[in-house]
Amino acid sequence: MDISIIGANGSTGKHIANRILLERILLPTDRLQLVGRNKGSSGQALYGFRQDLKDAFAERCPIIDIAFHPEEVVADIIIMAAGSTIQAHNAPDSPPPSRDELALYNQQIAIPYAEALAKYSHGHEVVIVVTNPVELIVEIFSQHYNRHRVVGMGAYQDSLRFRREVARSINVSREAVHAMVLGEHGDGIVPVWSGVTIQGFSDNETRRAIRTVRSSIRSTDFPANLSLMRNEVIKIAQKNGMAEAFQLFDTFPPDIRTMVGPFLTLFSGTKTDIATANATVDLIKSMLSGKDTVIAAQVSLNKEFLDVKAPIGAPVIISPKGWDAIYPVSLSDGENHLFLESARSIQEKMHTWKV
Numbered sequence: 549m550d551i552s553i554i555g556a557n558g559s560t561g562k563h564i565a566n567r568i569l570l571e572r573i574l575l576p577t578d579r580l581q582l583v584g585r586n587k588g589s590s591g592q593a594l595y596g597f598r599q600d601l602k603d604a605f606a607e608r609c610p611i612i613d614i615a616f617h618p619e620e621v622v623a624d625i626i627i628m629a630a631g632s633t634i635q636a637h638n639a640p641d642s643p644p645p646s647r648d649e650l651a652l653y654n655q656q657i658a659i660p661y662a663e664a665l666a667k668y669s670h671g672h673e674v675v676i677v678v679t680n681p682v683e684l685i686v687e688i689f690s691q692h693y694n695r696h697r698v699v700g701m702g703a704y705q706d707s708l709r710f711r712r713e714v715a716r717s718i719n720v721s722r723e724a725v726h727a728m729v730l731g732e733h734g735d736g737i738v739p740v741w742s743g744v745t746i747q748g749f750s751d752n753e754t755r756r757a758i759r760t761v762r763s764s765i766r767s768t769d770f771p772a773n774l775s776l777m778r779n780e781v782i783k784i785a786q787k788n789g790m791a792e793a794f795q796l797f798d799t800f801p802p803d804i805r806t807m808v809g810p811f812l813t814l815f816s817g818t819k820t821d822i823a824t825a826n827a828t829v830d831l832i833k834s835m836l837s838g839k840d841t842v843i844a845a846q847v848s849l850n851k852e853f854l855d856v857k858a859p860i861g862a863p864v865i866i867s868p869k870g871w872d873a874i875y876p877v878s879l880s881d882g883e884n885h886l887f888l889e890s891a892r893s894i895q896e897k898m899h900t901w902k903v
């Protein structure tokens with residue numbers, strides 16, 4: 549098997565490469581392709597990065613290729629991780645950073661890769677999209693290639709975060725909590741409280757536990773609560789620093805922490821690259837396991853779920869071929885409303901970005 553990482557010299561790309569080798573997903577006879585930009589020092593640094601990986605993993609290392617042009621990308625799994633990240637600005641009175649700001653820039657990076665895939669692919673490749681805005685990049689690849697083979701990892705990562713935060717509040721391990729986050733990888737997330745299950749808890753115990761920890765009884769109140777608490781934590785971060793901001797963050801409900809956690813991480817001046825790389829590689833491992841697995845991921849829907857036609861985080865059954873079908877999750881009325889709102893907002897953005 550071959551894996552290609554587009555943007556391999558970026559902070560997320562590098563962690564993904566490292567984790568792939570650590571987990572021994574590729575055999576020494578397999579191939580890892582590191583794809584970068586030819587221009588500037590970052591492309592040249594790929595040669596050094598390859599050497600570092602060889603030093604680190606020695607005889608366990610797969611064959612490592614370097615490529616600089618979209619038409620040279622050849623692999624069974626293509627990870628799209630090239631593009632810019634918006635670093636949070638902590639200037640007073642500026643709005644929180646928006647994924648929309650990335651759209652224009654990252655779209656121009658993604659299009660040549662999607663076009664090359666349309667032209668040169670064998671049809672069996674699977675594309676995992678990390679680059680933000682993940683919905684936009686999923687849509688670009690889906691317009692050029694079989695949409696069932698294009699999977700965005702934003703909702704998968706949001707679901708891991710949600711499960712961890714619920715587990716932390718209820719005092720169990722993340723493995724014991726099953727939960728999903730659908731919708732947009734951004735402010736339009738839809739934490740699916742109605743589908744949360746906790747290993748060892750009866751339905752009644754689960755309902756009681758959830759009631760005590762969730763941010764509001766009604767899902768429709770979630771966006772307003774999120775905005776309120778995020779503004780509150782920004783003020784504390786600006787006034788008293790990150791230690792106090794994270795203390796306040798720890799008192800927030802799990803659905804709010806799911807969104808505010810990565811935001812606060814960026815705000816502190818670092819990135820979410822390690823968690824993102826781990827989530828990406830976990831997703832690949834689930835796909836390769838050979839079992840049909842249900843996950844939340846950004847896919848380009850064509851009315852298969854709640855009649856939505858948009859790229860959005862949806863419950864899908866994945867296999868080594870990509871996403872085969874939608875898993876029929878039933879949502880509460882409030883979650884249903886949030887999901888449709890999220891889809892409407894994504895459609896609007898797609899229109900603005902002329903996709």
Ligand SMILES: NC(=O)c1ccc[n+]([C@@H]2O[C@H](COP(=O)([O-])OP(=O)(O)OC[C@H]3O[C@@H](n4cnc5c(N)ncnc54)[C@H](O)[C@@H]3O)[C@@H](O)[C@H]2O)c1
Nearest residue numbers: 555557558559560584585590630631632633678679680824
């Ligand atoms: N889905 C998530 O949860 C999540 C989390 C973190 C980052 N991201 C996204 O992943 C992307 C990368 O983030 P990062 O922090 O690693 O950024 P980064 O700036 O560290 O790395 C980006 C890399 O892309 C490369 N690149 C730029 N144009 C290219 C091109 N045309 N061809 C090949 N490579 C090219 C750059 O040289 C750089 O090495 C961003 O869009 C970011 O928003 C997503």
